[in-house]
Each structure stands twice: as C-alpha cells, then as structure tokens.
Amino acid sequence: MRQSAQKTGSLRMGWAEVLTTARMRAIEAAAMASGAVSGAELMERAGAAVAGAIRLRWPRPGRALVLCGPGNNGGDGYVVARHLAQAGWRLRVLGMDNTPGPDAALMKQRWAAIGAIAPLTLDQLRRKPADLCVDAIFGTGLTRAPKGEIAAILAHLGQDRATELVAVDCPSGLCLDSGGFLGRPREAATDELRARLTVAFDSPKPGHLLERGPDCCGELVIADIGLRRWREAAVAPMIGVAPSFDIPDSRRPAHGTAALDKARAGGGHKFTHGHALVLAGGFGHGGAARLAARAALRAGAGLVTLGPPRAALIEHSGPPDALMRRGVDDADALAALLADARISAVVLGPGCGVERAAALLDPLLAAERPCVLDADAVTALAARGPGGLHPACVLTPHQGEFARVFPDLAAKLAETSPHGPFYSRIDAAREAAARSGATLLLKGPDTVIAAPDGQLRIHSAFDVPWLATAGAGDVLSGIIAGLLARGLAPLDAAATGALLHAAAARRFGPGLIADDLPDMLPAVLRDLGA
Ligand SMILES: NC(=O)C1=CN([C@@H]2O[C@H](COP(=O)(O)OP(=O)(O)OC[C@H]3O[C@@H](n4cnc5c(N)ncnc54)[C@H](O)[C@@H]3O)[C@@H](O)[C@H]2O)[C@@H](O)CC1
Numbered sequence: 001m002r003q004s005a006q007k008t009g010s011l012r013m014g015w016a017e018v019l020t021t022a023r024m025r026a027i028e029a030a031a032m033a034s035g036a037v038s039g040a041e042l043m044e045r046a047g048a049a050v051a052g053a054i055r056l057r058w059p060r061p062g063r064a065l066v067l068c069g070p071g072n073n074g075g076d077g078y079v080v081a082r083h084l085a086q087a088g089w090r091l092r093v094l095g096m097d098n099t100p101g102p103d104a105a106l107m108k109q110r111w112a113a114i115g116a117i118a119p120l121t122l123d124q125l126r127r128k129p130a131d132l133c134v135d136a137i138f139g140t141g142l143t144r145a146p147k148g149e150i151a152a153i154l155a156h157l158g159q160d161r162a163t164e165l166v167a168v169d170c171p172s173g174l175c176l177d178s179g180g181f182l183g184r185p186r187e188a189a190t191d192e193l194r195a196r197l198t199v200a201f202d203s204p205k206p207g208h209l210l211e212r213g214p215d216c217c218g219e220l221v222i223a224d225i226g227l228r229r230w231r232e233a234a235v236a237p238m239i240g241v242a243p244s245f246d247i248p249d250s251r252r253p254a255h256g257t258a259a260l261d262k263a264r265a266g267g268g269h270k271f272t273h274g275h276a277l278v279l280a281g282g283f284g285h286g287g288a289a290r291l292a293a294r295a296a297l298r299a300g301a302g303l304v305t306l307g308p309p310r311a312a313l314i315e316h317s318g319p320p321d322a323l324m325r326r327g328v329d330d331a332d333a334l335a336a337l338l339a340d341a342r343i344s345a346v347v348l349g350p351g352c353g354v355e356r357a358a359a360l361l362d363p364l365l366a367a368e369r370p371c372v373l374d375a376d377a378v379t380a381l382a383a384r385g386p387g388g389l390h391p392a393c394v395l396t397p398h399q400g401e402f403a404r405v406f407p408d409l410a411a412k413l414a415e416t417s418p419h420g421p422f423y424s425r426i427d428a429a430r431e432a433a434a435r436s437g438a439t440l441l442l443k444g445p446d447t448v449i450a451a452p453d454g455q456l457r458i459h460s461a462f463d464v465p466w467l468a469t470a471g472a473g474d475v476l477s478g479i480i481a482g483l484l485a486r487g488l489a490p491l492d493a494a495a496t497g498a499l500l501h502a503a504a505a506r507r508f509g510p511g512l513i514a515d516d517l518p519d520m521l522p523a524v525l526r527d528l529g530a
C-alpha cells in the first residue's frame with residue numbers, strides 16, 4: 001500500500017474489513033435486492049469515484065485513454081470516460097465488441113451518446129499516445145487467464161512505463177482473492193501491470209494486499225459507494241469470518257489497542273502484566289533470545305526471564321538489568337520451571353538450536369502455556385509433524401519454515417493456474433492453523449495470521465522494506481510473547497504484535513537494525529495511546 005491510502009476516511013480507523021470477491025458480490029446483490037439502490041446507480045458511483053480520484057491527482061486535464069472490457073468493470077470505464085470528458089479531458093475510448101450486461105450496456109450507451117468507441121485491439125492501443133490510461137478491462141469477474149488479443153494488450157500495458165496507468169478495481173489479470181496474476185508465475189515479472197493508482201470499491205480485497213497486489217496496484221484508494229449498510233448487515237454464512245488488515249501509519253487501530261487497553265486494565269502490580277520466559281540456546285548463540293527478551297519487556301510484560309543452559313548464563317550478564325536470568329538445562333528443568341503458574345508466556349526457537357528446541361517442545365506443550373514457536377522450534381516441529389499443538393501456541397514461520405512444516409500447502413501456494421481464484425496465503429494460513437490447532441502467523445510484507453477457528457487478520461507492511469533485517473523475526477516473537485504474557489488472546493497478540501513491529505520499523509526509518517526495534521516500542525505505544 002502506498003501512502004495516500006491512509007488519507008481515505010474509511011481506512012483511517014485502522015483495522016478494516018477485507019472482503020473476498022464472493023462476499024463483495026453477495027453484498028452488492030443484497031443491496032440491489034433491497035430495492036434501495038440499482039446496479040446502474042452503483043456503477044455510476046463507482047465510475048464517478050474513479051474519475052474524482054484521477055482529477056484530484058491530475059488536476060490539469062490531459063489526454064486519457066480508457067480501455068473497457070466485456071463486463072461491469074468495463075461499465076465503470078464508460079462512466080469514468082464520461083466524467084473525464086465533462087471535466088475537459090480529451091478522451092479515446094476502446095471497448096470490447098460485445099453486448100455486456102444491462103448496467104454496463106447502459107453506461108456504454110450513455111458514453112456513445114457523447115463520444116466514439118474504437119475496438120479494443122493492440123493496433124488501436126498503439127495508435128496515439130496518451131498521458132493517462134484507465135484500465136477497466138477486468139475486475140472481480142476475472143475467472144481465467146487472459147488470452148489472445150487481450151493478453152497482448154495487457155503485455156503492452158505492462159511494458160509501457162511511460163503512460164500513467166489507473167486501474168479500476170485492480171490491474172486487469174490480478175486475482176483479487178490471492179494477489180497473483182492468473183496464468184502467470186507467482187513471482188514478480190518485468191512486464192506485469194503496474195498501476196500508479198487503483199480505485200477499488202467499498203473495501204479492500206485480499207488481492208490488493210497480498211503477493212503482487214501492493215506493488216501492482218500502486219496507490220490504493222477505497223471508494224465508498226454506499227454499500228456499508230449491507231456489509232455490516234451481512235452475516236457470517238455468506239463467506240465466513242472476514243480478515244482484517246492494518247494500514248501503515250494508522251494512528252489508533254481500534255481492535256489492536258482495544259486488546260491492549262483490556263490487558264492494561266488489570267492493575268499496577270508487575271505480576272498482573274505477566275511473566276514471559278524466553279528460552280535461549282547454547283553459549284555464543286544467545287543474541288536472538290536477548291532480542292526477543294528485550295522486546296517482550298518493551299511490549300509491556302511485567303517480568304521477563306531469559307532461560308539459556310546454565311553453561312551459557314555468563315553470556316547474558318550485560319544489560320538490560322530489568323531482565324532476569326535462569327539456567328534451563330533440559331526438558332526436566334523446563335517442566336519444573338513451568339510449574340510456576342505465574343509464567344504466562346514462553347518463547348521457544350530463536351537461536352535455540354534445533355536439537356534443544358525439539359527437547360524442550362514436549363514439556364512446553366504439556367504445560368499448555370501460551371507460547372510463541374519460532375525459528376528452530378518451527379524446524380523442530382517439521383520433524384515431528386505439526387499435530388498436537390494447542391490454540392494458545394502462536395507459530396511464526398517465514399515462507400521457508402512454513403514449507404518445512406507444511407510442504408504440501410507451500411507447494412499449492414507456489415502453483416500457478418489458468419483458472420481463478422488462486423490458492424492464497426489466506427487459504428494456506430487457515431489450513432495450517434486448522435491442521436496444527438495453533439494460531440499461525442505467516443511472515444512477510446503481507447503477513448497473514450490465522451486462528452484455528454478460521455478467524456483471520458492480514459497485516460500489510462510493504463512500506464517498510466528495511467524491516468527485512470537479521471533478527472527482526474526474533475523481536476517479533478518477543479513482542480508477541482510480551483502481549484501474550486499480558487493476557488492478550490493469541491490472535492490479538494499475534495496481530496497486534498505484527499502491527500507494533502512494523503510501526504516500530506516505520507518510526508525508525510531506513511538504516512534500522514533489529515536491536516533498534518524494541519527501543520522504538522515506547523514511542524509507538526505512546527502514539528497509539530496504548
Ligand atoms: N456489480 C455491481 O453492482 C458493481 C460492479 N462494479 C464493477 O464490476 C466489476 C465486476 O464486474 P463483472 O462481474 O461483470 O466482471 P468483470 O467486468 O471483471 O469481467 C467479467 C467479464 O469478463 C469475462 N471474462 C472473465 N475472464 C475472462 C478472460 N480471461 N478473458 C475474456 N473474458 C473474461 C466474463 O465472462 C465476464 O463477461 C467490478 O470489478 C467493478 O469494477 C462496480 O460498478 C460497482 C458496482
């Protein structure tokens with residue numbers, strides 16, 4: 001997501017609902033069935049919103065080329081053309097030679113009354129240069145990979161970096177349920193469509209936030225077209241629980257901080273803020289655990305104990321003095337330590353060593369304590385299989401670790417197909433959470449967090465590429481553990497943790513190293529009013 005998405009009123013509140021394309025269609029259908037609004041009215045609002053967003057960014061009218069596809073996305077395009085022409089733009093409209101549905105047909109007719117429609121062909125596209133090109137070829141109705149002339153047109157648009165591209169709902173070909181381009185490899189490609197601006201309707205879709213979506217949509221604007229009443233009335237059976245996402249720089253993410261407020265309401269004693277235990281590895285490998293422990297302290301855990309083998313205790317004698325240290329040699333020692341019910345969260349994995357992580361996993365799981373399983377603990381899980389976890393476990397794999405534990409799901413995630421929707425990171429995280437019985441946070445700039453009951457959050461942080469730095473994952477584990485220790489539910493702890501982690505990186509800026517992250521947390525928490 002680029003910067004000005006934050007300026008749209010509906011997104012400023014922070015956690016927002018993300019709609020799958022099926023749910024979006026159901027909401028539109030409910031609105032139209034109510035008789036309160038017609039499909040044509042919705043299309044007028046959608047097209048007007050796109051034209052308005054264009055005029056805000058390019059106030060001086062120029063030459064615009066509008067490409068209209070065979071369905072309602074094309075219908076929106078004809079509305080955009082009409083509004084831009086009325087605002088003094090010089091228009092060329094290329095349209096598919098078909099009979100669209102009644103709403104799009106009406107919009108085509110309304111445009112035809114004031115301007116020409118040339119055929120949507122590569123030849124026509126190349127004829128005259130334009131300052132701006134509006135892509136209204138395909139939106140949420142894309143079911144299969146574009147072929148033939150349309151594929152050639154999209155390839156041409158992908159290669160043409162000189163014309164500003166504005167996408168209606170999405171760059172055409174993008175699968176809005178996954179963020180991949182149908183029929184193309186899942187990785188970035190040099191000729192993929194890169195819009196400067198994408199105007200989507202009512203709510204973001206997963207494809208705007210995942211995989212190629214953020215890079216290819218450019219600045220994302222969510223236009224309110226008056227469907228909110230039906231979205232809020234929509235009940236779960238339509239499509240299950242909708243995921244949420246965070247917007248960079250949002251000041252007060254309602255749900256995220258609500259969870260923190262609740263945790264803080266416990267009172268002032270250090271034990272009411274929980275006690276996090278961070279298990280560390282052998283001598284010389286303690287840096288990762290120290291990062292996690294510092295982050296757990298900064299995230300507000302009342303007490304944090306670092307637990308290396310006794311022989312490695314000496315390595316941890318430096319600051320912070322607020323940190324407690326306790327030797328944990330083996331499984332028996334951990335079981336004994338966890339007999340203290342005041343230890344309310346545990347981190348296992350960062351810098352731990354796979355063998356030690358595997359040995360400590362059994363007593364940790366037996367204690368049924370909220371825990372974060374990261375790094376070497378995830379690798380250790382791969383050997384024994386992901387079964388037998390519990391919902392208070394938060395598993396935090398990056399893509400590579402995910403593939404070790406869930407190779408079949410990772411393989412599905414890498415697949416491309418000519419038909420949509422693609423198997424998405426949402427599908428993979430949800431399936432992995434259900435299979436393991438744990439809360440799963442699949443790391444990336446497009447972090448997806450799934451609870452075993454199907455609840456989902458998306459945390460989009462494409463604007464902080466400098467967060468991909470050694471040790472940042474260890475800090476994330478520590479933040480989540482700190483929040484778990486304070487009593488947040490696993491899904492809230494993981495989602496709020498991802499949000500605080502990215503916000504800390506954003507506040508620091510480029511040049512960040514993982515050591516800087518924990519110490520940015522007080523400022524971030526202050527900003528959030530938490
Ligand atoms: N339904 C509504 O009330 C509203 C819809 N809106 C617009 O409508 C769009 C969805 O409209 P549609 O459902 O008509 O879908 P699209 O306009 O995205 O495209 C669907 C059309 O393309 C065809 N198609 C799909 N894949 C193809 C391929 N690979 N090659 C050739 N043809 C292909 C389909 O058979 C169908 O005719 C949204 O993205 C949005 O832009 C907006 O106007 C808001 C209101």
Ligand SMILES: [K+]
Pocket residue numbers: 073135136137138139167168169170171172
């Ligand atoms: K489009």
